[in-house]
Amino acid sequence: MKLKDFHHYKGDELTPFEKVERKVMEMVASSKIADSQREDSIIFELMHAAGCMQIGRLLAQKRNLNIDIASVACMLHDIFVIVSGTYQNHGPAGAPIARKIFEEIGSFSENEIETITQAVAHHSEKEIYSDNPYIELVKDVDVFDCSLYKNSEGFYRIHKSAEIVKEYENRIRKVRLELNLSPEPVFRK
Ligand SMILES: [Fe+2]
16 A cells, blocks of 8 residues: 655645644634633634544544544534634534535535534534434534543533533543543543
8 A cells, every 4th residue: 555645734635624624723823803802712722623623533433433524523513612702602603604614625515514514503402312423423522522621520510500511421421431431530630
């Protein structure tokens, strides 16, 4: 097999999926919305998007899903927050932004666009268990990535209802088991 060099996200050798990943990171890097105008910092958005992308790539392999679709869906899931600074209705509001990126880069099938934009649109519905594996993957990845930050438990218990925190815990525990991690502690201490 002829080895291909890694492009390190420079130049035109990227796949369309990688071009979307680069585009999201460029949007983070060029954001004009100051942290004072954001609910979270732009640095956190960068870390969370990149962290979710890599965890999504791992879980996709565990679940026999398409790695490119999982990777890009995870990278894009909070695109509305990256663009606007706010979490208000950010799932549904992010879907058209994601669609625009796919159309600009081109060469995606309608099926791929639909799968990923649906995952973006519905990823906040953590209490709902759908039969769409990519929507569920993004939900699981989102809470699992956050659980790896110190005081994420405090944030959730202060800002979310007890029922929602329970759903988060269930999802995080499930991912920990899939990745052969000990199920406890659910949140990093
Ligand atoms: Fe998120």
